[in-house]
Amino acid sequence: MMVRMLATPRGTARRARVGLALLVAAALVWLTAGAGCSGDDPPDPDRPETESVPLELTLGTGSSGLDTDVSDRFQTDVSDALTGYVVSAFLGDYPRSDFVEALDWFTTGGAALAAGDLDLLTGARFAEARSVVARKLDARLAPFAPGQQPAGVSAGIDFVFDVVAADGGTTEVALTGRLVLMPTDDGWRIFAYHVARDDLPAEGSS
Amino acid sequence: MSTARRLAAALVTGAVLLVVPSGTTAPATMSLVAVETASAVDFDEGVVWVLALGSDSRTAKPLEGNADAIELIALDVASGRAVALGIARDSYVDIDGHGPDKITTALYKGGPQLVAAEVAELTGVTPQYVFTTGFAGFEGMVDSIGELRVHSDVALQDSEYQLDVHVGENEMDGLEATGFARSRNLPASDFGRQANQQRLLEAILDSLRTHQDEEGFLEAGALAALQHLDTDLSPTELYRFAQAVTQINLRRTATCVIGGTDDTVDGAAVIHLDEAQARRLAADAADDARLQHGCS
Numbered sequence: 001m002m003v004r005m006l007a008t009p010r011g012t013a014r015r016a017r018v019g020l021a022l023l024v025a026a027a028l029v030w031l032t033a034g035a036g037c038s039g040d041d042p043p044d045p046d047r048p049e050t051e052s053v054p055l056e057l058t059l060g061t062g063s064s065g066l067d068t069d070v071s072d073r074f075q076t077d078v079s080d081a082l083t084g085y086v087v088s089a090f091l092g093d094y095p096r097s098d099f100v101e102a103l104d105w106f107t108t109g110g111a112a113l114a115a116g117d118l119d120l121l122t123g124a125r126f127a128e129a130r131s132v133v134a135r136k137l138d139a140r141l142a143p144f145a146p147g148q149q150p151a152g153v154s155a156g157i158d159f160v161f162d163v164v165a166a167d168g169g170t171t172e173v174a175l176t177g178r179l180v181l182m183p184t185d186d187g188w189r190i191f192a193y194h195v196a197r198d199d200l201p202a203e204g205s206s
Numbered sequence: 207m208s209t210a211r212r213l214a215a216a217l218v219t220g221a222v223l224l225v226v227p228s229g230t231t232a233p234a235t236m237s238l239v240a241v242e243t244a245s246a247v248d249f250d251e252g253v254v255w256v257l258a259l260g261s262d263s264r265t266a267k268p269l270e271g272n273a274d275a276i277e278l279i280a281l282d283v284a285s286g287r288a289v290a291l292g293i294a295r296d297s298y299v300d301i302d303g304h305g306p307d308k309i310t311t312a313l314y315k316g317g318p319q320l321v322a323a324e325v326a327e328l329t330g331v332t333p334q335y336v337f338t339t340g341f342a343g344f345e346g347m348v349d350s351i352g353e354l355r356v357h358s359d360v361a362l363q364d365s366e367y368q369l370d371v372h373v374g375e376n377e378m379d380g381l382e383a384t385g386f387a388r389s390r391n392l393p394a395s396d397f398g399r400q401a402n403q404q405r406l407l408e409a410i411l412d413s414l415r416t417h418q419d420e421e422g423f424l425e426a427g428a429l430a431a432l433q434h435l436d437t438d439l440s441p442t443e444l445y446r447f448a449q450a451v452t453q454i455n456l457r458r459t460a461t462c463v464i465g466g467t468d469d470t471v472d473g474a475a476v477i478h479l480d481e482a483q484a485r486r487l488a489a490d491a492a493d494d495a496r497l498q499h500g501c502s
Contacts, residue, residue, distance in 0.1 A: 108248075121244065142422040144445045151445055152441075178419065182446060191247065196241050
């Protein structure tokens, strides 16, 4: 699936992005809860290499006591935020330069911090790439939900992207670690991150 | 995965270097790229002052007791720095609306707010956050994060808390940690006890930082804190606070016990706190949670 960012007037950009993210979430997110789902599933042989994999959520420690409706709503809300972040930070039409839009998925203070790590938290380093495809988008959620009220979550992420440069060379980009989110008036947003970024030229690339 | 890939790349690169004769150009089939990391938590900007109170209440209601431990803590999350200033529980102060008495009594006389007000009078700093816990709460919180590694300068035994502490590093569960925080069987009594309480704070921070990447660890700790702490923070604010604390680097922390002189008032042992030192240290830490001139 190709994920395209819509060109929108500045005034409506945010609403359009949120709408896009929700559409992408609906189409892209594969919600899976509890046992029996993991990121170790073999790749779908029918998926073209130009398509990104879906975001795959699993519920981890602290989620077993959540009521089904609370859990479903929680996963939907968090997946919206994570999908919105992944789309605006790494996917979309390349070449592109609008990586700063990924900051919309952070809290205000978090965005100020993340702006200093934009090269690491987004695809800004390969702005001139030909294409970027998500090969792995796994997130394992450890919710903080006293009294059935989700008040925070730590998402252990394992993201891998294939980047095809303008000259045809490919790079495998891995982003791993934790994104920590909290509910805000605008929905769930990232307020903390502890991540590692590893960019490796793929085999055969120079 | 990244580490494994890097290791494999390093091994292969090493092998290539060994087998490629000198003067031969090796094919550029791979390169080593350092893994970069980033870590940040959106929290209050600048130095944040926290008042941590340990109540001697043995019930589930910590506000029914005296403030057995009083630690004023400066946190600077952005720089990872922290300073803890210990205030003696027997500090003799003029408690607002209640007259002269030990500061420890301000907790049951007027709650954490009154203790905070008295601490502000002594130090010139008004804490933004006040947390209070009792014996059971402290024990429960420590048990929720696992055993602590605590340094002690002296050997201590106390059968009530199954405490058998030797000089050096000790492992303590919640009960032992509570006993260690309470013990006055020390060379400097109250001042020595405050130093031990600060060692416990450092041990808790060490544990939080060591285990923070374990799935659900901080979430379980925040739940325990919510259960055992008296605080008016919302669950989300408390969770955010817990995440922020993990940014504090143990090597960038400093602890001081504010000095004073012993006295007796109406037959009770009291301490006249060195208010000049208290204000000097608080002012020193106010800009950057660092003590430029040590504890003096």
